[in-house]
Amino acid sequence: MNPAIRIDPETGRKIFNTRAAKASEKIAGKGYSVLADQKLKELPEMPAGATFNAEEQAKYRSFKEARRGAADYMAMEGEFKKYLDDVYSEPPIQREALTDECEILVVGAGFGGLLLWHKLSQAGFTDVRFCEKGGDVGGTWYWNRYPGIACDVESYSYLPLLEEMGYIPSMKFASGFEILEYCQSMAEKFGFYDHCLFHTTVVATTWDEASGRWLVETDRGDKMRARFVILANGILTTPKLARIAGMEKFKGASFHTSRWNYDIDLRGKTVGIIGTGATAVQAIPELAKIVGQLYVFQRTPSSIDVRDQRATTDEERAAWANEPGWARARRQRFAKISAGRTAIQANDDYLAGKVPDVKEHKKYDRKLTPEELIQKQLDANFRIMEQIRARVDAIVKDPKTAAALKPYYPYGCKRPTFHDEYLPTFNLPHVHLVDTAPRGVSEINERGVVHEGVEYPLDVLIYATGFQWMGTSTFNMITGRGGRTLKAKWETEGTKTFLGLHSRGFPNLFIVTGPQGGGGSFNFTDAIDAHGDYVVWMLQTMRERGAAIVDVRQDHEDHYAEHCRVVDIATAPLRDCISYYNGEGNATPGSLAYYGGGQWHKHRIAAQSSLEPYVFEGESATLLAAAK
Numbered sequence: 043m044n045p046a047i048r049i050d051p052e053t054g055r056k057i058f059n060t061r062a063a064k065a066s067e068k069i070a071g072k073g074y075s076v077l078a079d080q081k082l083k084e085l086p087e088m089p090a091g092a093t094f095n096a097e098e099q100a101k102y103r104s105f106k107e108a109r110r111g112a113a114d115y116m117a118m119e120g121e122f123k124k125y126l127d128d129v130y131s132e133p134p135i136q137r138e139a140l141t142d143e144c145e146i147l148v149v150g151a152g153f154g155g156l157l158l159w160h161k162l163s164q165a166g167f168t169d170v171r172f173c174e175k176g177g178d179v180g181g182t183w184y185w186n187r188y189p190g191i192a193c194d195v196e197s198y199s200y201l202p203l204l205e206e207m208g209y210i211p212s213m214k215f216a217s218g219f220e221i222l223e224y225c226q227s228m229a230e231k232f233g234f235y236d237h238c239l240f241h242t243t244v245v246a247t248t249w250d251e252a253s254g255r256w257l258v259e260t261d262r263g264d265k266m267r268a269r270f271v272i273l274a275n276g277i278l279t280t281p282k283l284a285r286i287a288g289m290e291k292f293k294g295a296s297f298h299t300s301r302w303n304y305d306i307d308l309r310g311k312t313v314g315i316i317g318t319g320a321t322a323v324q325a326i327p328e329l330a331k332i333v334g335q336l337y338v339f340q341r342t343p344s345s346i347d348v349r350d351q352r353a354t355t356d357e358e359r360a361a362w363a364n365e366p367g368w369a370r371a372r373r374q375r376f377a378k379i380s381a382g383r384t385a386i387q388a389n390d391d392y393l394a395g396k397v398p399d400v401k402e403h404k405k406y407d408r409k410l411t412p413e414e415l416i417q418k419q420l421d422a423n424f425r426i427m428e429q430i431r432a433r434v435d436a437i438v439k440d441p442k443t444a445a446a447l448k449p450y451y452p453y454g455c456k457r458p459t460f461h462d463e464y465l466p467t468f469n470l471p472h473v474h475l476v477d478t479a480p481r482g483v484s485e486i487n488e489r490g491v492v493h494e495g496v497e498y499p500l501d502v503l504i505y506a507t508g509f510q511w512m513g514t515s516t517f518n519m520i521t522g523r524g525g526r527t528l529k530a531k532w533e534t535e536g537t538k539t540f541l542g543l544h545s546r547g548f549p550n551l552f553i554v555t556g557p558q559g560g561g562g563s564f565n566f567t568d569a570i571d572a573h574g575d576y577v578v579w580m581l582q583t584m585r586e587r588g589a590a591i592v593d594v595r596q597d598h599e600d601h602y603a604e605h606c607r608v609v610d611i612a613t614a615p616l617r618d619c620i621s622y623y624n625g626e627g628n629a630t631p632g633s634l635a636y637y638g639g640g641q642w643h644k645h646r647i648a649a650q651s652s653l654e655p656y657v658f659e660g661e662s663a664t665l666l667a668a669a670k
């Protein structure tokens with residue numbers, strides 16, 4: 043057995059052996075099944091004469107207003123900290139605390155960390171160290187292992203480095219377990235494990251002006267120095283709980299979906315699940331297959347679109363084997379689709395490059411104004427939602443349950459979901475929808491959930507209450523120039539970045555897919571890929587210039603932040619509901635995800651060709667040597 047830390051005789055650098063993952067044999071429901079019943083895989087015809095008229099608009103508005111202020115989430119602190127325990131790993135590998143220096147320190151070992159390592163090492167930057175809270179790689183796909191988990195973006199466009207890995211996903215929507223194993227294979231193939239400190243949470247990142255280094259402190263007592271810090275710690279990383287009176291009293295077993303406890307045998311048990319977002323939609327059909335009674339506590343229904351899962355075909359495998367660059371080309375085609383539903387449902391002919399466009403676009407005899415364009419999108423959006431609501435009526439037999447399962451908000455305003463077994467699950471006699479609209483569950487006691495005076499005794503309570511959006515804890519512990527924290531800067535000035543990647547006063551720090559940089563596109567891998575390329579470009583540019591430090595100019599940052607605000611406001615009618623995307627209706631425009639689409643690339647290209655937004659300082663012999 044290798045020690046946790048040893049020295050590479052060739053480079054003199056440290057090699058780590060801190061992976062602590064353990065396999066679980068108890069996992070059931072590994073992803074979506076392929077259904078034979080065609081009727082379950084189609085949306086009903088568009089209801090005749092469906093228009094987003096004043097009456098329908100008023101219905102959407104009252105649906106929204108009734109929920110305003112209902113979302114009250116809390117961090118998992120104090121007695122609720124137990125919900126954050128890493129249930130997927132052996133105890134952390136013991137190792138000495140590190141007080142040395144590396145060139146580049148990356149926080150996070152999900153797709154972001156893995157892709158960064160591939161790009162950085164290819165470009166010759168090998169003095170790279172990763173810190174990861176969990177016991178193995180995968181990030182989202184390490185932490186989320188609930189039954190039924192799968193990606194919602196087709197796996198051929200979503201999984202990174204498919205060609206480099208010589209891998210083709212087994213299904214159009216690969217299960218989370220397949221994705222986790224794929225992450226582990228990537229880490230093995232590209233030598234990632236040697237560079238990663240697992241079970242190591244970064245707790246403070248402080249800029250030291252005198253040395254031009256970041257001091258990175260962790261919960262393992264490390265005090266490391268790094269010239270560059272890259273935050274790849276995700277956008278849906280920190281689980282949250284709905285604040286419900288009496289939660290601490292419940293005597294049965296309970297857990298959050300992002301720490302699924304397979305040691306609790308759910309077979310035949312009475313189980314409650316709070317939340318009906320994207321996770322719950324995937325988990326509920328699988329839960330219903332094994333539990334005795336299932337109570338689903340819903341505040342707001344999700345839009346349940348068609349999944350149409352299928353296995354990868356032999357023809358696809360054969361075609362891709364003879365088509366160099368197929369995966370990148372496919373992801374690029376996917377990225378060109380501007381409408382959420384079209385992207386997710388995108389037809390294979392378009393994605394495979396057999397037809398030039400995803401659909402025929404309507405031609406207008408004059409250029410429409412931005413307002414007219416939004417109105418057209420809202421009308422089309424309404425018609426899709428009508429079909430989604432009609433699907434509920436067509437499948438769910440009990441009219442009261444069907445009525446409660448119908449969402450009244452624009453498509454994509456809350457995270458859209460896709461499933462062909464979710465709605466039929468509510469026809470099963472042991473599955474009960476408890477409609478807690480619009481305020482949600484208000485009380486939990488020793489025995490279970492109480493709603494409107496009715497007690498629902500439970501053996502097990504599962505919280506499917508989601509994650510913080512775009513606010514991983516790292517943003518609370520970064521201290522830049524002049525001792526100012528990133529949190530303090532953004533609280534006083536509003537969120538301000540350049541391209542989402544830099545924030546002035548925090549030199550040599552890169553934020554991957556953070557606020558103003560990511561999240562507005564459907565396929566996260568696309569943003570991670572673009573941000574990774576950008577970081578490598580910047581390091582190469584600094585290498586060529588011999589620069590040691592990069593920061594950004596105030597005017598460029600202000601201008602970019604204003605652009606984020608403008609594009610958020612312009613597209614806001616498409617997100618007019620209470621959702622985590624808009625901070626439950628409270629977010630300042632431009633402060634969260636980026637909604638400018640391809641305009642991000644225009645800003646990037648302009649910056650890269652003029653170099654005007656950047657302030658380069660100092661000289662760096664070490665960087666030049668490290669990246670020869």
Ligand SMILES: Cc1cc2nc3c(=O)[nH]c(=O)nc-3n(C[C@H](O)[C@H](O)[C@H](O)COP(=O)(O)OP(=O)(O)OC[C@H]3O[C@@H](n4cnc5c(N)ncnc54)[C@H](O)[C@@H]3O)c2cc1C
Nearest residue numbers: 150152153154175181182193194195243244275276565566
């Ligand atoms: C259930 C689920 C399904 C999803 N499905 C899709 C999909 O189909 N398509 C899509 O495009 N996106 C999807 N997403 C979004 C998904 O998060 C991204 O696609 C992508 O996996 C993010 O990768 P990442 O590396 O940036 O972040 P993550 O995968 O979140 O990884 C970040 C890592 O950073 C670690 N970390 C955080 N803070 C610290 C710290 N202070 N110190 C050390 N380590 C830290 C975390 O432990 C985590 O492992 C899904 C998200 C969820 C939760």
